[in-house]
Structure formats: C-alpha cells, structure tokens
Amino acid sequence: xxxxxxxxxxxxIPAFLRGDARACGxxxxxxxxxxxxxxxxxxxxxxxxxxxxxxxxTGPPGAGKSTLVDRxxxxxxxxxxxxxxxxxxxxxxxxxxxxxxxRIRMSTAxxxxxxxxxxxxxxxxxxxxxxxxxxACDVLDAFGCEEILVETVGVGQAEAxxxxxxxxxxxxxxxxxxxxxxxxxxxxxxxxxxLVVNKAxxxxxxxxxxxxxxAIELAAPRGAWRAPVLLASAERGEGIEEIAAxxxxxxEFLVEGPPGLEAARRSKREAHLRRVxxxxxxxxxxxxxxxxxxxxxxxxxxxxxxxxxxxxxxERVRRSLPSQ
Amino acid sequence: xxxxxxxxxxxxIPAFLRGDARACGxxxxxxxxxxxxxxxxxxxxxxxxxxxxxxxxTGPPGAGKSTLVDRxxxxxxxxxxxxxxxxxxxxxxxxxxxxxxxRIRMSTAxxxxxxxxxxxxxxxxxxxxxxxxxxACDVLDAFGCEEILVETVGVGQAEAxxxxxxxxxxxxxxxxxxxxxxxxxxxxxxxxxxLVVNKAxxxxxxxxxxxxxxAIELAAPRGAWRAPVLLASAERGEGIEEIAAxxxxxxEFLVEGPPGLEAARRSKREAHLRRVxxxxxxxxxxxxxxxxxxxxxxxxxxxxxxxxxxxxxxERVRRSLPSQ
Numbered sequence: 001x002x003x004x005x006x007x008x009x010x011x012x013i014p015a016f017l018r019g020d021a022r023a024c025g026x027x028x029x030x031x032x033x034x035x036x037x038x039x040x041x042x043x044x045x046x047x048x049x050x051x052x053x054x055x056x057x058t059g060p061p062g063a064g065k066s067t068l069v070d071r072x073x074x075x076x077x078x079x080x081x082x083x084x085x086x087x088x089x090x091x092x093x094x095x096x097x098x099x100x101x102x103r104i105r106m107s108t109a110x111x112x113x114x115x116x117x118x119x120x121x122x123x124x125x126x127x128x129x130x131x132x133x134x135x136a137c138d139v140l141d142a143f144g145c146e147e148i149l150v151e152t153v154g155v156g157q158a159e160a161x162x163x164x165x166x167x168x169x170x171x172x173x174x175x176x177x178x179x180x181x182x183x184x185x186x187x188x189x190x191x192x193x194x195l196v197v198n199k200a201x202x203x204x205x206x207x208x209x210x211x212x213x214x215a216i217e218l219a220a221p222r223g224a225w226r227a228p229v230l231l232a233s234a235e236r237g238e239g240i241e242e243i244a245a246x247x248x249x250x251x252e253f254l255v256e257g258p259p260g261l262e263a264a265r266r267s268k269r270e271a272h273l274r275r276v277x278x279x280x281x282x283x284x285x286x287x288x289x290x291x292x293x294x295x296x297x298x299x300x301x302x303x304x305x306x307x308x309x310x311x312x313x314x315e316r317v318r319r320s321l322p323s324q
Numbered sequence: 325x326x327x328x329x330x331x332x333x334x335x336x337i338p339a340f341l342r343g344d345a346r347a348c349g350x351x352x353x354x355x356x357x358x359x360x361x362x363x364x365x366x367x368x369x370x371x372x373x374x375x376x377x378x379x380x381x382t383g384p385p386g387a388g389k390s391t392l393v394d395r396x397x398x399x400x401x402x403x404x405x406x407x408x409x410x411x412x413x414x415x416x417x418x419x420x421x422x423x424x425x426x427r428i429r430m431s432t433a434x435x436x437x438x439x440x441x442x443x444x445x446x447x448x449x450x451x452x453x454x455x456x457x458x459x460a461c462d463v464l465d466a467f468g469c470e471e472i473l474v475e476t477v478g479v480g481q482a483e484a485x486x487x488x489x490x491x492x493x494x495x496x497x498x499x500x501x502x503x504x505x506x507x508x509x510x511x512x513x514x515x516x517x518x519l520v521v522n523k524a525x526x527x528x529x530x531x532x533x534x535x536x537x538x539a540i541e542l543a544a545p546r547g548a549w550r551a552p553v554l555l556a557s558a559e560r561g562e563g564i565e566e567i568a569a570x571x572x573x574x575x576e577f578l579v580e581g582p583p584g585l586e587a588a589r590r591s592k593r594e595a596h597l598r599r600v601x602x603x604x605x606x607x608x609x610x611x612x613x614x615x616x617x618x619x620x621x622x623x624x625x626x627x628x629x630x631x632x633x634x635x636x637x638x639e640r641v642r643r644s645l646p647s648q
Contacts, residue, residue, distance in 0.1 A: 043629020270620055273630045274610060280638050281609055282602025290648035295601065296594055305367020306597045314604050321645050324614035
C-alpha cells in the first residue's frame with residue numbers, strides 16, 4: 001500500500017551511488033532474476049561503467065579456482081584495490097552445492113568493506129547466464145569495484161559467457177586430470193588468455209604445463225597475444241604475484257590494441273545487447289503479433305515439415321518489415 | 325567437381341529409408357552441425373517420426389548412467405527391440421572426455437545391427453543442444469529405432485534439453501553425493517519421472533532413497549504422476565527389469581493422458597520450432613533488415629543506456645509489422 005510497494009526501486013540508485021552494499025546486492029538480485037524493473041536502473045548506472053579490470057577464472061571442478069580467487073582478493077586488498085567477486089554457477093541442479101559452499105565460507109571469513117562477494121546460480125532461459133554475468137559485472141563496476149573476478153566452473157556454455165563478461169580469462173588446471181587433458185586443450189586454446197597449472201606441488205604438474213605449452217604452440221595464433229603458462233600453488237600462496245602480473249600484462253596488451261580495450265569492450269557490449277534484442281524480438285513477433293498461433297495451426301494441419309512451416313513464417317515477416 | 329560435390333545429399337534419404345546405418349550417421353552429423361542442408365531432409369523424414377519410445381537418462385557424473393544405459397540396451401535387445409542410443413555431452417571442454425570414452429567403448433563392444441550408438445558433443449550457439457537433441461532423436465526414430473535412450477550428464481541447460489527431446493526422464497543418483505543432495509532435490513523434482521538410486525550395494529543407498537522419497541512427498545505435485553524411486557545396481561545387473569517396467573508404466577500414463585502422449589509431443593515440437601524461429605527471426609531482423617547497424621549507431625552516439633536503445637528498436641519493429 002505504501003510507497004515501497006508502489007515504486008519499489010525508489011531511492012535504490014541514490015543509495016547505490018552512496019556505496020550502500022545492500023543497494024548493490026538488490027540490483028544484482030534484480031539482474032539475476034531478469035527483472036524488467038532492472039532495465040531502467042541499469043540504464044541509469046550505465047555511464048559509470050567501464051573503470052574496472054575484469055578477470056574471468058575458469059577451469060574444471062577441483063582445480064582450485066576458489067582458493068586462487070581468495071589469494072587474488074588478498075593481493076588486491078593489500079594494494080588497497082576495491083574488489084568484486086562474482087561466483088557464477090551454471091551447474092544446476094546436480095553439482096551446484098560445492099562451489100557456492102566455498103563462496104559462502106569466504107564471504108563470511110573476509111568481513112571487509114573493500115570486498116563485495118556474490119554468488120549467482122542461474123537456471124532457466126537460454127542465454128540467461130551470459131546476460132546475467134555481463135550485467136552483474138557492470139553493476140559491480142558502477143559500484144566502484146576496481147578489480148572484478150568472475151569465477152565459474154568450465155562446463156557447457158560457461159566458457160563463452162565468461163569471455164563475454166570479462167577482459168582477461170584465466171584457465172586453471174590441475175595435475176591428475178588424466179584423459180580429460182586432450183579434451184581440455186581444444187577449449188583452453190580458444191578462451192584462455194593465461195593458463196595456470198595449479199597444485200604445482202603435486203606429481204605431474206611440470207608435465208601438464210609442458211603439454212599445455214606444446215598445445216599452445218600447435219594452436220592457431222589468436223592475434224599477437226601468446227597465452228603464458230604459469231605454475232602455482234594457490235593453497236600455499238605460491239605464484240600468485242606472477243599470475244596478477246600476467247593479468248596486468250594482458251590488460252596492457254588490450255589497451256594498446258588493435259582494436260584497443262575500449263573497442264573490444266564495445267563489441268562485446270553490442271553482442272550482449274544483440275542477445276537481449278534477439279530474444280525480445282522473437283517473443284514479440286511470436287506472441288504479440290500472433291505468429292505463434294500461425295505456427296501451431298500450420299504444424300497441425302498442413303502435413304508439411306517443421307522447417308517448411310518455419311521458413312514460410314520467416315518469409316512472411318521478411319516481406320512485411322521495412323529495412324532500416 | 326562431380327555429382328557428389330554438387331548435390332551432396334543425393335541418394336541420402338533413399339539409403340536412410342533402406343536402413344543404411346551410414347546414411348543415418350550422416351544425417352545425425354548434419355543435424356549436429358546445424359547444417360542448413362539438413363532442413364529439407366528433415367522435412368522429408370518428418371512423416372516417419374513418432375513411433376519410438378524416448379527415454380532420457382540424466383544425473384551427476386559418476387552415477388553410473390552409462391552402465392545403466394548398457395543394461396537397458398541389453399534388455400531391449402533380448403526383447404528384439406531396435407535401439408538407438410544418443411550420448412549428448414554438453415560439458416566441453418573440461419569434462420568432455422569421460423562420457424565420450426565410455427560410449428566409444430560400448431559401441432565397439434556391441435557390434436549389433438539392432439543397436440545404433442551415437443555420441444554428440446555440442447558446443448557453440450545457445451539453444452544448439454536442445455535443437456540437436458530433438459532432431460537427432462527424430463532421425464533415430466524415423467530410422468526405425470523403437471527404443472531411444474538419450475544419456476546426458478546433468479549440468480547447466482542439459483536437464484531442460486533432455487526433457488524437450490524425450491517422453492520419460494530417468495534421474496540416476498548414487499550414494500555418497502554428500503552436500504549436493506539438497507541442491508539435487510530441487511532439480512530432480514522438476515524433471516525426473518523416475519528416480520533411480522544406483523550403486524545400491526554401497527553404504528547410504530537406502531538413506532538416499534528415503535531422502536528422495538521424502539523430497540517427492542514435499543514437492544508440488546506434477547499432475548497425477550508420482551515419480552517412483554527405485555534402487556538398482558547397474559554394475560551387477562540388479563533392478564534393471566524394474567526400471568524398464570517403470571518406464572513403460574510412465575509411457576502408458578502419458579498415452580492415457582490428459583493431455584495424451586501425442587498432444588504432449590506436439591506441444592514439445594511446437595516449443596522446439598519456436599526456438600528455431602526465434603533465433604532465425606532475431607538474426608534476420610538484425611542482419612538483413614539493418615537493425616544491427618542501427619543498434620551499433622545508437623549505442624555509440626546517443627549516450628542513452630542499452631535497454632533504452634533496445635526498447636526503441638523493439639518498438640520500431642512492433643509498429644512496422646502487421647499482426648497475423
């Protein structure tokens with residue numbers, strides 16, 4: 001009945017801009033839920049986006065990503081950088097427990113106003129994870145986080161999502177991954193700007209690092225950047241400075257370009273908006289404009305194949321819509 | 325230069341209809357790749373689709389899904405049913421090795437003309453996995469497989485995909501999953517028509533089964549079907565007949581309806597085609613009709629937020645397109 005239920009977002013942006021962590025958490029919740037009320041708020045914070053360094057941390061379960069993230073947070077805090085951590089968990093419902101458990105532990109341990117930790121478990125619509133990850137990073141960026149670390153387990157679509165949300169991607173591996181190494185290599189080459197062989201004290205670490213080096217040499221070059229392979233032990237705190245330095249070198253490489261950090265980010269932002277629009281256009285045309293009913297009727301009655309029906313509907317929209 | 329390169333699909337459908345396994349494999353490859361040349365071929369086999377029983381087998385890594393699938397294949401073969409197995413692996417690049425390894429082993433072991441085994445590792449476009457799974461099942465169905473088993477590890481979007489491609493979903497669990505049980509329960513209730521606690525000889529199996537039973541009682545009912553919980557040991561071949569019988573009971577339940585098996589399948593087929601159309605509509609409007617350029621221009625120059633730009637583009641299409 002009161003103002004709160006009438007305009008629930010009243011006062012949220014001013015509080016957010018004052019640095020109120022609960023306001024930030026509320027915006028993240030709205031982004032995660034795909035709440036339409038988030039959109040105008042997002043547009044309002046949009047001019048403040050772009051100052052943070054964004055690093056994605058991915059790799060197989062058990063590689064030690066969470067521990068590495070904790071170490072990087074400590075390092076950034078010693079340098080008085082404000083840090084945002086986003087643990088994106090695309091693995092539901094079967095493997096959702098472990099990663100989130102870790103993050104909750106960490107956020108309890110480090111009661112530090114300079115660190116904002118958030119777990120996101122996204123389910124539901126296709127493309128939802130990518131949109132969420134981009135927008136959640138944007139919220140943390142506008143909130144004033146200078147270093148944003150996005151952690152996600154490397155399964156399914158998560159690789160592509162983490163690439164679209166961050167500037168630099170660190171792939172974390174560990175010895176003893178066995179037969180999976182071959183399968184990994186293909187994907188690593190495509191997304192890793194930096195490869196970390198964690199748990200370097202375990203047998204097989206040197207061998208894994210050499211294998212990865214070899215795979216990088218064989219892979220098609222991705223521009224002028226050559227992904228370095230670093231040995232580390234996040235558990236023992238070894239190799240962390242080197243990883244942070246390599247992330248910085250990659251960032252400098254991006255800034256120098258071509259195309260330059262700003263241009264690279266702009267094209268990722270366009271891709272993000274394109275996804276949002278594609279989804280919205282499809283729903284609008286099928287639902288509001290009645291093409292879904294046409295689809296159901298044609299499928300039920302015509303005896304034609306599904307692709308023939310889809311092609312006809314596509315043609316009809318194509319003919320009706322003027323070009324820009 | 326010759327006929328093959330000019331019209332590569334020549335003769336493929338006749339060979340497929342004669343029961344040529346290589347032609348079937350070729351169609352599956354085209355479906356997996358999202359090859360546009362697949363679409364008219366799919367429409368040609370479309371009238372032959374709908375005779376197979378389709379069962380999805382999902383669950384966490386290590387639950388014994390592959391072994392259970394092997395046992396179900398043996399059982400169906402003893403009953404002289406033609407079987408198609410589709411191992412869909414959405415977990416790339418990091419965990420892709422194990423599942424595929426198993427399937428390759430099985431397909432070598434069982435050189436049996438009545439069993440068609442296919443592994444699919446899909447990466448790339450969002451929604452690609454769902455489309456692939458549906459169309460690959462359709463190909464196997466049209467090829468004359470009477471029982472189709474779709475195996476996939478339960479991560480990310482895979483649950484929803486396996487639901488859209490099959491009639492009955494079996495969720496396989498194993499004792500010792502620990503903290504993940506809570507996380508699992510939510511998802512299981514939503515997708516499992518049948519819950520199997522595998523490795524029933526291990527400690528904790530009875531307890532897990534009781535936990536799952538309890539969770540089912542607490543969950544919101546999904547129509548009149550109550551998912552049974554079965555103990556099994558796929559390794560020892562125990563409980564397999566009971567699982568097959570429960571799958572059959574679920575199928576009879578679907579046939580009796582409401583809404584009836586055919587209606588349920590039709591609505592899944594519409595959802596599938598809707599996904600195909602949404603994607604196609606979005607690309608057509610953004611690329612062919614020039615709205616992507618408009619998007620890039622507006623983002624670069626206006627100082628407005630992304631959602632304001634997206635909303636304006638959506639509005640413009642809405643105004644220009646007549647309703648059906």
